[in-house]
Amino acid sequence: MRVFLREHSLLAASVGLVIVSYESSAVGWLAVVGLAGFLYWLFRQERAKTAFWGGFAFGFLTLGANIRWFLAARPEEWAGIGSESTAFFLKVFVWFGLAAILALGVALFSVAFVALRSRKWFDLAFIPSLWVLFEYARNWFFVFASWGDQSVLMPNWAFGALGYAFIGTPLAFLSRAVGLYGLSFVGAALAALASFAYLRYRFGERKAALWGAALLGGALALLFAVSFALKSAPLTRGPPIRVGLLQTEFAPPAFYTRSLAAMVAEDARSGKLAEPLDLAVFPEGSQLFVYAYTGLEREVLDRLFGGNGGALITSAARVADGGRFNQILYRDSNGATLAAQDKYFLIPTGEFMPWLLQWLLQGLGRQEDLRRFESLRAVTRGAAPEQTVALGGYRVGSVSCSGIISPEMYRGLVAGGANVLVNAASQGIFRGSPFFLSQAEIYARFQAVSLARPFLQSSQGGFAYIIGASGALIAKPASLESAVLYGSVEPVSTVTPFARFGHAPILLLSSAVVAAVLGLRMKIRFRT
Structure with a gap:
């Protein structure tokens, strides 16, 4: 047990930092520090199974904390759920299930990380791209897990996205160029640099660690300069x-x-x-x-x-x-x-009942609750976006x-x-x-x-x-x-560039980088 705690104490500390970062935009940057600790923990893992379950635990605890407001709902008051115990069970089931679905994205990222990493400088090229793609993917996991008759096929559920960590910082203006997932890319890149520099330090490579620290400082200086330029760019304004x-x-x-x-x-x-x-x-x-x-x-x-x-x-x-x-x-x-x-x-469970919950209530014999929900809360989706x-x-x-x-x-x-x-x-x-x-x-x-x-x-x-x-x-x-x-x-x-082009550039770039790294790894393995 002592060995287990020593090996995974950093993972626990990283979880704590990310959870604290959600409390206020003033401390949102702690999410990047927490991610750096998590990436360092991943660098040290040899087995995909350990990486998967460690990533799942990290994702479940942090993202579960991010959507904990689900537990504050009282569906017995507004959704027609006739029993307080059934209402309590449903909201805990929804929170637990959706937290697990979101955590799956982090777990899969962790497995891919261990499979592709080399513990060399080259890793810094693909870690941010890999993070962004799985962060975007878990958005879609949420869409399909909450699917119902009135759902829309749009990636609207960006719960716990790393990019939100920057909203209370001077780097927030980078979002005008790269959007939410671009900010997540920046956060993951900074976390990867910090974790890699510390990894080199722990391996006794002090010069490499100093280079990593210098790169981190240079990257931050460049990002602050670009963000300031975006903030300072003139905007065409109308009368108040x-x-x-x-x-x-x-x-x-x-x-x-x-x-x-x-x-x-x-x-x-x-x-x-x-x-x-x-x-x-x-x-x-x-x-x-x-x-x-x-x-x-x-x-x-x-x-x-x-x-x-x-x-x-x-x-x-x-x-x-x-x-x-x-x-x-x-x-x-x-x-x-x-x-x-x-x-x-x-919103699923607020204006329509997802299919998964419909099947659950029917299986529990709560058809009357479904009928009351349809009467009190059910809304039909409009034909087109606003x-x-x-x-x-x-x-x-x-x-x-x-x-x-x-x-x-x-x-x-x-x-x-x-x-x-x-x-x-x-x-x-x-x-x-x-x-x-x-x-x-x-x-x-x-x-x-x-x-x-x-x-x-x-x-x-x-x-x-x-x-x-x-x-x-x-x-x-x-x-x-x-x-x-x-x-x-x-x-x-x-x-802004983000308003004009959306997330397509950062998602395409990330896909190309990961595909190139995957191709290179396969080529090396084929040769050996």
Whole structure:
């Protein structure tokens, strides 16, 4: 046992560092340090079996910690699950199963690492590429594990991606060139350099270790310089727009138009609403300003927009063709509907039941729970992804709630001309997890900085916030109490390289590098 603990203490310490890195963007860089420790542990392994199970343990513990907010859900309250014990079993089953699916990507990376590594400098050429490909692959593992009738074939679930570690650092602006997986490549390359330099040191090769340390320092200096250049590149900005974002509590009492009217009147008296708005955003599920405006609604809008016109984004529900759709509704202050788009990216277990869970509930004899879920929660996917909408002199790209984690959906909106990004969220089902709210904020900051767009969120059960095109948090309420958040942002029209090309360049480069290394290894083995 003592030998086992000594051999694997570094693996345990690496797990701890990665888990701590998730707690705040300020310490996100610890994930790179943790990965360096894990790679050093892998360098020392001789057997593929040990590498597989060590990688699986590393992945399960770190990625399980990253999605632990699943355990804060209470499906007996909102999903129609009639038994608390069944609800508890289901959420633990979902968390455990998805953590294992994600961990499989790390385990397979570990086996490939041991098979291809030579413990020479050449290894540094393929380790980052290998990491990125398996990080991308586990995204797809999650897609298929949670597949159901309303799923979309898009790699939207980037849970625990190493690239998020840089959002609180000056290197975040590299994402404008290479995106999330490009940042993961950078993180894996730095971790590989550090672990390899330490490996040479432990082998007694002090000169090689110094070279490794020098390369690491030089790489960091170069990366900081490139990131600074990307940050400093001028952006084409439009005139500022005044915005108001509604944040409501998830718990009773219910939030009605009368509640909003009282809040807005108080904001006007206190000076918080000092200038008329150009845009107001309401959370998913709010159902505010959906129908012909009442007298009270017009009174609220007159206070918000000052009678000068303006636009609002709200959420509506519609039933058509035997399905229930969640809809993003764009309206002007006079009541005209500017655009209506059905939600395209739905969340499994929240808006549809994955096939795997359907079979499980049927096997447990809980058909009634499935029927209640269909009645209370089931939503039909829209026919196409959300599109940008012109609101005066700027274009808005808006998605609902779960879309905040998807780099591809927001990238598509920017490619389609969006100057401002919006998320209308309903996050109350995870209200027991402050960790979820902090992770969602990191996702939002990545969208803003990588695409060079201001990001606005209104939320039910979570925080509203205004994030600038640099990824900096401009405004956020002090608590989760109901409030309207006011501020201004400048629409941006500059298209970043990541917005234009996506992740295709880094994925193609990584594939080519791994294929070349694999071919070389096979050629050497064939000759011997």
